[in-house]
Amino acid sequence: MNWFTKTFTSSIGRKIIMSLTGLFLCTFLVVHLIGNFQLFKNDDGVAFNVYSHFMGHNPIIRTIEWGLVLGFGFHIYEALMLTTRNKSARSHKYDQFHAEQNSEWTSRNMGILGSIILIFLLVHLYNFFWRARFGTLDPDINKNDDLYKLVVSSFHQWWYVLLYVAAQASLGYHLWHGFRSGFQTLGLNHRKYMPLIKNFGYAFAVIVSAGFASMPLYFFFFTNEKGALLSDMPAVLHQLTLAFN
Amino acid sequence: MAGSNPNAKPMNLTLRVWRQPNRQTEGRIVDYKVKDISPEMSFLEMLDVLNEDLLHQGQDPVAFDHDCREGICGSCDLFINGRSHGPEKGTTTCQLHMRKFKDGDTITIEPWRANSFPVNKDLSVDRSAFDRIIQAGGYVSVNTGGAPDGNEIPIPKDIADRAFEAATCIGCGACVAACKNASAMLFVSAKVSQLALLPQGQVERATRVENMVAQMDIEGFGACTNIGSCAAECPVGISLENIAILNREFLTAKAASNNLA
Ligand code: HEM
Ligand code: SF4
Ligand code: FES
Numbered sequence: 329m330n331w332f333t334k335t336f337t338s339s340i341g342r343k344i345i346m347s348l349t350g351l352f353l354c355t356f357l358v359v360h361l362i363g364n365f366q367l368f369k370n371d372d373g374v375a376f377n378v379y380s381h382f383m384g385h386n387p388i389i390r391t392i393e394w395g396l397v398l399g400f401g402f403h404i405y406e407a408l409m410l411t412t413r414n415k416s417a418r419s420h421k422y423d424q425f426h427a428e429q430n431s432e433w434t435s436r437n438m439g440i441l442g443s444i445i446l447i448f449l450l451v452h453l454y455n456f457f458w459r460a461r462f463g464t465l466d467p468d469i470n471k472n473d474d475l476y477k478l479v480v481s482s483f484h485q486w487w488y489v490l491l492y493v494a495a496q497a498s499l500g501y502h503l504w505h506g507f508r509s510g511f512q513t514l515g516l517n518h519r520k521y522m523p524l525i526k527n528f529g530y531a532f533a534v535i536v537s538a539g540f541a542s543m544p545l546y547f548f549f550f551t552n553e554k555g556a557l558l559s560d561m562p563a564v565l566h567q568l569t570l571a572f573n
Numbered sequence: 574m575a576g577s578n579p580n581a582k583p584m585n586l587t588l589r590v591w592r593q594p595n596r597q598t599e600g601r602i603v604d605y606k607v608k609d610i611s612p613e614m615s616f617l618e619m620l621d622v623l624n625e626d627l628l629h630q631g632q633d634p635v636a637f638d639h640d641c642r643e644g645i646c647g648s649c650d651l652f653i654n655g656r657s658h659g660p661e662k663g664t665t666t667c668q669l670h671m672r673k674f675k676d677g678d679t680i681t682i683e684p685w686r687a688n689s690f691p692v693n694k695d696l697s698v699d700r701s702a703f704d705r706i707i708q709a710g711g712y713v714s715v716n717t718g719g720a721p722d723g724n725e726i727p728i729p730k731d732i733a734d735r736a737f738e739a740a741t742c743i744g745c746g747a748c749v750a751a752c753k754n755a756s757a758m759l760f761v762s763a764k765v766s767q768l769a770l771l772p773q774g775q776v777e778r779a780t781r782v783e784n785m786v787a788q789m790d791i792e793g794f795g796a797c798t799n800i801g802s803c804a805a806e807c808p809v810g811i812s813l814e815n816i817a818i819l820n821r822e823f824l825t826a827k828a829a830s831n832n833l834a
Contacts, residue, residue, distance in 0.1 A: 335827040339796035340786055340820055410796045414754035417688055417795035424681045426655030427753055430805035436753050509799040515821030517814050
């Protein structure tokens with residue numbers, strides 16, 4: 329093995345890949361979340377479909393997409409390698425082990441949380457990405473694929489909404505620990521800046537997961553089968569959707 | 574023994590102790606009763622009482638590691654009620670006192686569990702993996718010749734203090750024992766950052782971190798997931814900041830050292 333492969337197969341090297349890919353995925357989440365907020369526009373999905381058409385056809389976005397595939401690929405691969413390494417470091421378990429008295433739950437369950445995200449990701453990719461890219465969707469008034477219609481009908485199925493909310497909760501917990509942990513792994517822990525990084529990470533985790541979870545919940549509880557806001561909804565919601573127009 | 578404080582009420586306890594005859598044989602947890610334990614005793618003195626009882630009954634006493642009994646050698650590696658060195662923060666087992674327990678308590682005592690720390694007998698484990706990591710790079714080379722004046726090397730006070738804090742690691746292994754991943758990162762990071770902070774450590778700075786991390790991986794310790802159990806259980810309070818320093822040292826060494834192997 330040369331120095332390069334040695335570096336990135338060492339325990340710290342693998343963690344560094346974990347951290348770089350994890351933080352890269354965080355930037356993706358921001359873009360994805362902001363784009364998806366167009367679902368809240370009360371316009372029959374026209375703007376959202378323009379946006380998804382752009383994301384699906386722009387050559388620059390399509391290139392970055394491969395970065396995303398690699399990011400997920402390496403993150404999951406390293407998670408697997410590290411978790412197996414860590415499991416085999418203690419084959420004889422303790423009779424009494426009280427880690428809950430000295431550490432946070434999220435930090436000890438990153439693999440489980442990540443696995444829930446992975447299951448969600450596969451369902452999510454199949455239902456939206458795969459069908460938009462390789463399937464045939466009805467055209468909307470601009471002759472764009474009507475992905476909006478698919479989103480709205482999916483978000484009227486209770487089990488789908490449940491899966492989304494559960495997955496977003498897992499993502500939130502994953503990032504609650506993961507954000508700060510990613511900086512620590514890169515060696516970016518300084519007594520001046522760590523409190524800021526920590527608090528930013530907590531806020532990031534809550535805002536991102538709540539933001540994504542709000543979409544299925546909104547359509548399930550507040551809209552009709554076509555995605556239009558129910559007329560008997562409180563005025564404040566109407567004002568909120570107007571804000572997105 | 575219990576004489577000094579007449580108000581200290583003696584306790585009766587049930588101990589669940591890991592017994593294992595040797596490395597090759599599988600062990601099990603055995604229950605024992607101990608009576609009239611003074612709250613002023615240290616945990617190890619309580620085990621001495623148990624062992625005296627066992628000797629009187631013609632049984633094999635429980636093997637456990639200890640040496641200084643004043644919190645500086647790091648030998649007394651017992652996993653007590655699911656925690657390294659028991660429930661009290663910032664102590665070794667020898668500095669843990671029985672007043673932290675109540676009359677009638679059941680206390681589970683296990684050895685450090687990590688594949689890199691094989692059990693010798695009962696509660697005594699082999700921590701020579703730590704020695705091999707230190708041998709791989711946890712030292713500075715000092716040339717012979719006229720002794721230099723120590724005060725000639727200026728070191729800012731806060732740097733000296735941080736290096737000293739890192740240097741207080743007693744190599745007890747509580748960090749490995751408490752970590753879900755049995756990771757030795759806190760131990761390794763303490764030595765790496767102590768020497769990286771000081772001028773004397775600069776000569777071997779890059780090779781040190783490369784070799785110590787390589788040895789840590791060879792020994793089979795787990796990888797760090799930044800859980801923080803280690804720092805919470807460390808008897809001398811080595812902080813997670815040291816692990817960040819270790820990662821930084823490792824990355825810069827790997828990126829910039831002349832070592833191609
Ligand atoms: C797809 C399934 C996923 C799995 C199986 C997974 C698994 C893991 C595991 C096991 C860790 C290690 C825990 C640690 O080192 O602290 C981790 C860390 C992390 N993950 Fe994930 N994860 C997944 C998805 C994601 C996503 C979608 C994001 C962000 C958008 C993310 C961000 C992070 C971050 C920032 C870290 C911290 C890196 C570090 O500690 O150095 N993960 N992940
Ligand atoms: S870092 Fe703390 S817990 Fe780990 S060996 Fe050193 S003194 Fe013990
Ligand atoms: S016996 Fe030396 S530290 Fe406890």
